[in-house]
Amino acid sequence: MPPVVLGGHASPKMDLDLHYMPALRNYGEGEAGSKSEWRRVGRPGWTCQRDATAILGCPAALPYTEVIERILSLLSQDRCPPPVDRPDSENPRIAQIGDHQVIDSPQGTSAERGPAAATAIASDPPRPPIRLGIIGTGLAAQKLHWPALALMPQRFQIVAFANRTRSTAEEFATIAGLSMDGYTPDYGDLLARDDVEAVLVGVPIERIFPIARDCIEAGKHVISEKPPGASEAEALEYVELTARHPSQVVLMGEQVFYGDSRRLARSLIDAGAIGQPRFFVHRVVKHEVPVPGRFSSTPWRHKPAYPGGSIVDGGVHDLAGMRLLGGDIASLSARTEWLNKAIEAPSVLAMDFGFARNGSGSLFYGSFSTPVLDEDGSTRVYGTDGNLIINRGSVRLVRADGSVEEHVLQGSSAFYNEFLNFYEAVAYGEPVVGTVAQSARNMLILLRALRAAEEERTIDVRAEPWNAPAEGVPLWRPRGAVGLFDGLPVRHSIKAQ
Numbered sequence: 001m002p003p004v005v006l007g008g009h010a011s012p013k014m015d016l017d018l019h020y021m022p023a024l025r026n027y028g029e030g031e032a033g034s035k036s037e038w039r040r041v042g043r044p045g046w047t048c049q050r051d052a053t054a055i056l057g058c059p060a061a062l063p064y065t066e067v068i069e070r071i072l073s074l075l076s077q078d079r080c081p082p083p084v085d086r087p088d089s090e091n092p093r094i095a096q097i098g099d100h101q102v103i104d105s106p107q108g109t110s111a112e113r114g115p116a117a118a119t120a121i122a123s124d125p126p127r128p129p130i131r132l133g134i135i136g137t138g139l140a141a142q143k144l145h146w147p148a149l150a151l152m153p154q155r156f157q158i159v160a161f162a163n164r165t166r167s168t169a170e171e172f173a174t175i176a177g178l179s180m181d182g183y184t185p186d187y188g189d190l191l192a193r194d195d196v197e198a199v200l201v202g203v204p205i206e207r208i209f210p211i212a213r214d215c216i217e218a219g220k221h222v223i224s225e226k227p228p229g230a231s232e233a234e235a236l237e238y239v240e241l242t243a244r245h246p247s248q249v250v251l252m253g254e255q256v257f258y259g260d261s262r263r264l265a266r267s268l269i270d271a272g273a274i275g276q277p278r279f280f281v282h283r284v285v286k287h288e289v290p291v292p293g294r295f296s297s298t299p300w301r302h303k304p305a306y307p308g309g310s311i312v313d314g315g316v317h318d319l320a321g322m323r324l325l326g327g328d329i330a331s332l333s334a335r336t337e338w339l340n341k342a343i344e345a346p347s348v349l350a351m352d353f354g355f356a357r358n359g360s361g362s363l364f365y366g367s368f369s370t371p372v373l374d375e376d377g378s379t380r381v382y383g384t385d386g387n388l389i390i391n392r393g394s395v396r397l398v399r400a401d402g403s404v405e406e407h408v409l410q411g412s413s414a415f416y417n418e419f420l421n422f423y424e425a426v427a428y429g430e431p432v433v434g435t436v437a438q439s440a441r442n443m444l445i446l447l448r449a450l451r452a453a454e455e456e457r458t459i460d461v462r463a464e465p466w467n468a469p470a471e472g473v474p475l476w477r478p479r480g481a482v483g484l485f486d487g488l489p490v491r492h493s494i495k496a497q
Contacts, residue, residue, distance in 0.1 A: 127427055129157040131195050133220075135187045135211055136202035137163040137172035140225060144255075145200060146176050148415035151489065155423045159195050162187040187211060191218040198223065198249070198426060205313065206230040209238050212250075216241060221249040223422045227316050227443040228252055228436050231307065235440040236465055242436045249425040251418070251432045252439035256320040257473055258417035260409045260490050265381065265390045266325055266475050267484055273397055275385030280326045280361035282318055285375040288367040289342045308450055309345025310367045311336070316442040320473070322361055323442065325381060325390075327472040330356040333458040334449040341369040351449045356462060356470035396497075404497040412490040417476065420488075424479045433476040441468055 132149075134141055149156050160182045163169040169183050184190055191199070191214060198221035201212050209229040215222045229235040242250045256262060269277050288310065308315070323329065332353035340347035347367040354360050366372075379390040389396040393412060397405040424430040445461055452459045462468070478487050485492050 131159045131197040133190045133196035134161040134200045140202040160190045162190045209234045223251045251422045254434045255414035259414040260412040274383030277383045278359045279382040282379045283364045285366040315365045323472040327357040328468045334453040336453040410491045
């Protein structure tokens, strides 16, 4: 049997199985109801083949494709099956389909949208693409941002771009197929243009906040590279600045919040797939020396004009992943080492911490000038009833009985998801997950870890500089989506091992 596919489903029938089957449980007492009513009450929830077969009066061994055929037949006759009598407290939201299981989106997360939102989307008037200006056309714009923007021509139109070095702007224009008529070496000229609605800021760390501030004060929406400043003071000022401009959308480019592997892992944790999560481990080890054409070649990464150097530049991503999975961090201790001759700053951080919602974690970040071998870079979460192994493009769920379920994600793009959240926030007022405050929190925790290492003590980070919510980071979904991947380019397949 081929694996079940979510997002770009294998067939329309799969949509019925995944997204309309929950209505069998939720439909109220009374007359049978119409097809429209059956769909209206549909929502993500606990569904499985044995309930479907019981409701439809067919053998439990009936192939799931035949179960769906029976549902289709009922729908075509405008008849609805009776409800499944199962309390919400018994709702694990894990569906058994043949030899596979499908995890639907858990309810109650702060970024969730239900069928009502999906209905509203259908009536939204079309709007023209967001007119985007880009400040900084170097490696980030060329290798990270443009590949995502190229998939979204109906949502974004690049109308202007600025870079101090013309040759770098020409490289970007060639890659993106743009005319140099939209180029200016002075980003102030770009901000003065009435046809620039929003700005992508992709510049070195020490220039991020001053330029983003100018963009916001010019009345533009902003999607900005991380971190939110070259110092703690700048990061906090950035947070305060966004609070003073609530009508403008500002999204910090922390792509880890939008990565499909970690979003899926978070949904599994929320659904109770591993019981109570108690121990989180993440390890990233890399050989990092200047190589032309790569991010490691940029001089500001080797002679950082900001505290923490590579640890802050790269480590904020890893910390963001831990906070997405486990919630906010309460206390920490750490040690650092200087093990990269190419970087004029500590290059290794070993950090242990406790979560505000219970549970412990360990983060190891290492940038070395000597080669490293056999490092998989996985994140592992150990719970009372199982564990997760999270890699880019896959998540493995290990259950208490030793069975293993592998989720494979093909075509996943965290940057696509990030730009989609920005677009939906500007166009429809959707909430931003990657807020400046969230990125500032990542940065502040790392700076406290560096202080803990220097002072050889444990530091409580719950109350400084603000009382962060214990749940940490909301789980992002596309606007109006029922599942995690609705409308996204990713293909999600599941296979029991």
